[in-house]
Amino acid sequence: MQIALAPMEGLVDNILRDVLTRTGGIDWCVTEFIRVTERLLPEAYIHKFAPELQHGAKTRAGVPLRVQLLGSDPACLADNAALACQLGSEVIDLNFGCPAKTVNKSRGGAVLLKEPELLHAILLQVRRTVPAHIPVTAKMRLGFDTPDSANECAIALAEGGASQIVVHARTKMDGYKPPAHWEYIAQVQEVVKVPVFANGDIWSVEDWRRCREISGAEDIMLGRGLVSRPDLARQIAAARAGEEVVEMTWADLQPMIRDFWAQAEAQLTPRSAPGRLKQWLAMLTRNYPEAVVLFNAMRRETDCEKVRHLVNNPPVEGA
Numbered sequence: 001m002q003i004a005l006a007p008m009e010g011l012v013d014n015i016l017r018d019v020l021t022r023t024g025g026i027d028w029c030v031t032e033f034i035r036v037t038e039r040l041l042p043e044a045y046i047h048k049f050a051p052e053l054q055h056g057a058k059t060r061a062g063v064p065l066r067v068q069l070l071g072s073d074p075a076c077l078a079d080n081a082a083l084a085c086q087l088g089s090e091v092i093d094l095n096f097g098c099p100a101k102t103v104n105k106s107r108g109g110a111v112l113l114k115e116p117e118l119l120h121a122i123l124l125q126v127r128r129t130v131p132a133h134i135p136v137t138a139k140m141r142l143g144f145d146t147p148d149s150a151n152e153c154a155i156a157l158a159e160g161g162a163s164q165i166v167v168h169a170r171t172k173m174d175g176y177k178p179p180a181h182w183e184y185i186a187q188v189q190e191v192v193k194v195p196v197f198a199n200g201d202i203w204s205v206e207d208w209r210r211c212r213e214i215s216g217a218e219d220i221m222l223g224r225g226l227v228s229r230p231d232l233a234r235q236i237a238a239a240r241a242g243e244e245v246v247e248m249t250w251a252d253l254q255p256m257i258r259d260f261w262a263q264a265e266a267q268l269t270p271r272s273a274p275g276r277l278k279q280w281l282a283m284l285t286r287n288y289p290e291a292v293v294l295f296n297a298m299r300r301e302t303d304c305e306k307v308r309h310l311v312n313n314p315p316v317e318g319a
Contacts, residue, residue: 006223025233036071123160
């Protein structure tokens with residue numbers, strides 16, 4: 001069984017990847033998508049999304065990182081994939097799952113699920129261009145507006161050369177509305193011979209058990225569930241091994257939050273650093289009532305010094 005950390009654009013950057021992978025249970029992670037248009041990207045631009053490439057393409061915890069590219073031009077994607085490999089990426093991932101309207105309007109992400117033949121052409125070109133020992137993987141949704149083409153799209157990707165396929169169990173039009181339709185992942189597994197990872201609506205160990213039962217997928221990718229419960233991968237790995245599942249407490253989270261803020265202050269501008277922390281805290285409120293108190297205390301705070309004080313001295317409800 002493998003557990004991967006999902007590439008969530010605008011949220012799971014190198015800072016959050018570092019913090020989450022050091023919590024344990026994650027086998028590999030992916031960059032936010034790097035948009036490819038009509039030219040070879042500057043090396044510095046790729047390093048901006050994947051600074052881990054300068055450290056062996058691994059996070060500080062030693063978890064391997066994959067570079068993810070998004071676009072619709074097979075040749076341009078292939079050239080940029082080759083560049084990413086030269087910079088140290090040991091796996092190339094291709095995004096066919098992003099549901100954002102702005103991305104889809106420029107022929108990127110899930111809109112390409114309308115064109116299985118283009119999916120195949122992209123995979124084929126990238127696979128032929130990057131070194132033979134570099135795996136090429138793909139992330140997709142069930143389709144654009146219906147799941148009717150899920151099998152056709154998966155076949156196109158696999159026959160084009162994808163060695164793994166992650167399937168987010170919703171269509172583009174579903175967005176993130178529950179429920180995820182894990183049953184379609186079971187159908188995809190029947191038509192391709194490559195490993196299929198289940199993704200979508202896995203918020204707890206119990207969700208994972210139900211997903212595995214319905215989808216038949218042994219491998220999973222965790223996104224919002226892992227961001228809101230940082231030890232979810234570790235919990236699932238323990239459950240899979242028949243070990244006791246010990247949940248992380250709010251007190252256990254404090255060093256992680258302080259570390260996140262220290263890295264955010266060091267790497268981001270004073271204008272953007274507080275927003276990044278608030279974004280993660282908002283996700284943590286799903287499982288930690290104490291996070292609600294801290295989030296509310298800094299909701300409108302933009303001064304980094306005051307944010308730092310709140311992080312180091314988190315308020316207690318009723319105090």
